[in-house]
Amino acid sequence: MLKDGFPEGFTVLVAGDPGAGKTIFGSTFLYNGMDQFGEKAVYVSLAETKEDFYEEMKGLGMDFEKYEKEGLFKFIDLVTVTPETVEKEIELIMSEILTFQPKRIVIDSISTFAQLLGLKKTRMFLHTTLGRFIKSFGAVAFLVAEKPLGKEEIGFGVEEFVVDGVIVLKYSKLGEIVRRIMEIPKMRKRSVGRAEYEYIITSKGIHFLEIPELVRGTEEASTEKITTGIEKLDELLAGGVYRGSITLLVGMTGTGKTTFGLHFAITNALQGRKAIYFGFEEPIGQLIRAARGYGLPIDEALQNGLKLEGWVPEAKSPVYTFLKMKQMIDEFKPEVVVIDSLTALREHMDDTELAKMLRYLSLLIKEHNITAYITLNADTNFETVPFTKASTLADNIIGLRYAINEGVIERYLSVIKARGSNHSKKIHRYEITSQGVVIYECKDRTL
Structure with missing residues (x-):
């Protein structure tokens, strides 16, 4: 969809409805980097514990524990962090990131992060501390954000952050049918072919529909x-x-x-x-x-x-x-x-x-x-x-x-x-x- 993937040094906002699969989307991005290219990855979680995350991802065919043992993955658990300790935790996060030097980073969710730290300090963290690392080391970071169900705005002021790309994951129901749609309203240095892409979540993770070209083949029809x-x-x-x-x-x-x-x-x-x-x-x-x-x-x-x-x-x-x-x-x-x-x-x-x-x-x-x-x-x-x-x-x-x-x-x-x-x-x-x-x-x- 993006031809050559995400450019190095990019920060991408991944916003979505509850149930749209934001965590799975970000996790798949990290896992494929480790599994296919041997790239180091960091997952910063303010939503679930390490044990819960590992168990959920194993059910989707992604063994993060394996890559942690191989030295390719770090899970940073901030589930219990408080507003009083969040700034100190940020110092520890950046210390680990600078030492580990990952190529892929996911913060889930930046909405919770902004609630704890405040918008002004969150912007400063993204643009200076984390932003400089991403640009210097050619990494790519996903910032997961909650999008209130049924509303167009992303929420918590996250849409005000200057990011290189925006991906919106939508979840809707029509009767008994569940539909999940991805939109890419913004992605610098990349042209996006279509307005939206439908995807499903299976036991093997996220799968997008590979739309065939709507062109008839030129081969001669069979006479058999x-x-x-x-x-x-x-x-x-x-x-x-x-x-x-x-x-x-x-x-x-x-x-x-x-x-x-x-x-x-x-x-x-x-x-x-x-x-x-x-x-x-x-x-x-x-x-x-x-x-x-x-x-x-x-x-x-x-x-x-x-x-x-x-x-x-x-x-x-x-x-x-x-x-x-x-x-x-x-x-x-x-x-x-x-x-x-x-x-x-x-x-x-x-x-x-x-x-x-x-x-x-x-x-x-x-x-x-x-x-x-x-x-x-x-x-x-x-x-x-x-x-x-x-x-x-x-x-x-x-x-x-x-x-x-x-x-x-x-x-x-x-x-x-x-x-x-x-x-x-x-x-x-x-x-x-x-x-x-x-x-x-x-x-x-x-x-």
Whole structure:
């Protein structure tokens, strides 16, 4: 984001809402300096004890105790310091810093520091004592500041300090969804590409979404077709779906979208293609039971390249969902992916955020030349498709619906769209049997 990172001799204000991850952000900055470059680091804490800090960071995969033993890290505990003793403690801090000569320093929090010392003396400490060291030794210091929740000002007058850079971490909730956003309103000597960056906090620390360039690849599209897992559907699509294409399955509940997805994933796995099935609606055990009930050899497929992944997307932002799928795709390297369903994601995201996530996902799919099935729970009359953002990204659209004819529920399908294929333009009847999906020629009936 900053191209070459933080310039040497910089003081950076890291301000944020409660719960935004300021301590984790600063700690990661120190830890990566030690872990990747062997740089010495100092953490000055006015918020938590050394024992609590070490325990919390170990839970995030950062072993500060290890680097303390190796002589790369110092933790300065000022949790119990009082206004009467703070100036004496500052002398001790600077004495340790001058002796240790760290390249990275975090003071958490400067807001508490200012309360104890007063604004005037805090400015003097930052600009003279600490500031001179940072400039002389080419170090970088993070000053962590509390930002009152729901307010724009940073608070405690910290925004008045002259710093080289400002990073603002924001925490917000929309219903059950938690979002964390980073803004960089100021960073001397560096150009910042975007106004904000979304991030998540996982068991491995902070992860930012690596936004792909919104540009289609220039490679020639594949002419190879792969099976849908249903022989008759392959015939309707003139031989299957193109490798690297995205197929949208649209239909109301009960039309069998999940069954079509299982056919696709299982058959391709058995033909030697690695496949991931992302299920956002049904538990994995229920998917396995359903596949067995339809006579699909899912147990064999699970031994031959099929991976079933399921979680409920509520309380997770679109970034988290995309990042998790991206990580699995990067690690597993599948040729086939099923996302079931888009509706489950849509219930917990607004359409703008979902459309953006779908855009990034489609670019990821195209980049890896993955063939994908995406299901959408919606009614279609075979002429129009709801949620046009998804239909625009799809190379193929298969509509599924049911109707009551003479007191009997019958299911129908139509290939609404198939780019580059001489696909069937007819409406076909199908059934879900103990042998899976069976498609028939449609008789003349009113739908």
